[in-house]
Amino acid sequence: MAVIAVFNQKGGVGKTTTCLNLTAALALANRNPIALDMDPQGHLSIACGVKNATAPDVGMEKFFKYQTPLTKLLRDTPAGWQIISSSLGLAKIDALYGSDPKAATLLKQGFGEDLGLTGAPILIDCCPMLGVLTLNALLAADRVLIPVSADFLSMQGVHRLDSALNVLETKLKRKFERRIVLTRFDSRRKLSYEIFDKLKERFGAKVCNTRIGENVALATSPMHGKDVFAFSPNSPGAADYRALTIELGNSGFFDAEEMAVH
Ligand SMILES: Nc1ncnc2c1ncn2[C@@H]1O[C@H](COP(=O)(O)OP(=O)(O)OP(=O)(O)O)[C@@H](O)[C@H]1O
Numbered sequence: 001m002a003v004i005a006v007f008n009q010k011g012g013v014g015k016t017t018t019c020l021n022l023t024a025a026l027a028l029a030n031r032n033p034i035a036l037d038m039d040p041q042g043h044l045s046i047a048c049g050v051k052n053a054t055a056p057d058v059g060m061e062k063f064f065k066y067q068t069p070l071t072k073l074l075r076d077t078p079a080g081w082q083i084i085s086s087s088l089g090l091a092k093i094d095a096l097y098g099s100d101p102k103a104a105t106l107l108k109q110g111f112g113e114d115l116g117l118t119g120a121p122i123l124i125d126c127c128p129m130l131g132v133l134t135l136n137a138l139l140a141a142d143r144v145l146i147p148v149s150a151d152f153l154s155m156q157g158v159h160r161l162d163s164a165l166n167v168l169e170t171k172l173k174r175k176f177e178r179r180i181v182l183t184r185f186d187s188r189r190k191l192s193y194e195i196f197d198k199l200k201e202r203f204g205a206k207v208c209n210t211r212i213g214e215n216v217a218l219a220t221s222p223m224h225g226k227d228v229f230a231f232s233p234n235s236p237g238a239a240d241y242r243a244l245t246i247e248l249g250n251s252g253f254f255d256a257e258e259m260a261v262h
């Protein structure tokens with residue numbers, strides 16, 4: 001089972017867009033993925049079109065407050081995959097557990113007890129902060145996908161994030177398989193290419209060759225509660241996420257054999 005935390009501490013770089021469309025592409029490839037919304041903003045829950053998406057005490061909030069088994073919190077999306085939704089109350093989890101060191105391992109334990117046994121790839125949409133929620137996601141995950149938008153400050157942030165993951169690896173005595181994906185790539189801007197080249201120079205094969213271009217269908221589909229494949233399957237955004245899914249799949253990131261994404 002692959003557990004993938006989609007994380008970057010920088011906001012607005014395409015974490016949720018990437019999580020939504022990768023999960024949808026995996027569903028189209030019959031991989032039965034599960035998405036976890038670990039951001040109190042609940043953007044993924046809203047974007048995937050489930051009803052009363054961010055109602056309190058139904059999704060991840062319920063898990064953290066009452067240790068409800070994760071499989072009991074799964075909801076079906078209109079696109080046919082499953083999600084555990086988020087709500088604003090999730091923001092209080094830090095305060096609820098304070099500095100209890102066990103707080104960071106709750107999700108990992110939860111996986112061990114049920115969801116992890118399903119064998120489905122699990123994608124976790126993280127919030128843009130390295131607090132208790134994100135630590136839970138990272139400790140439960142064995143892979144980290146880092147979306148980076150094609151601008152200078154975003155690129156700077158990756159170095160810090162990479163170092164933080166290195167520290168965590170040493171502490172946990174285990175490796176995180178990592179991939180960096182460049183998002184909001186504007187092919188008309190020289191800067192976009194320069195950033196891609198610099199990332200490749202520094203992080204080599206960890207940087208995906210597929211770049212996600214700036215695309216209106218990607219920005220619009222969440223408003224309709226749809227992923228880009230349901231909203232505009234022939235758009236450049238759909239083509240980019242299809243290509244990314246295949247590239248990640250072929251490099252073993254989903255524990256996948258060769259995948260056909262329709
Ligand atoms: N490739 C793209 N083309 C056009 N718009 C995009 C693209 N990727 C993301 N966006 C838009 O940019 C905004 C931020 O994207 P998104 O919500 O995925 O980022 P995020 O990293 O999850 O943000 P946060 O840190 O707040 O959780 C959204 O309005 C989204 O629709």
Ligand SMILES: [Mg+2]
Nearest residue numbers: 015016039043
């Ligand atoms: Mg987000």
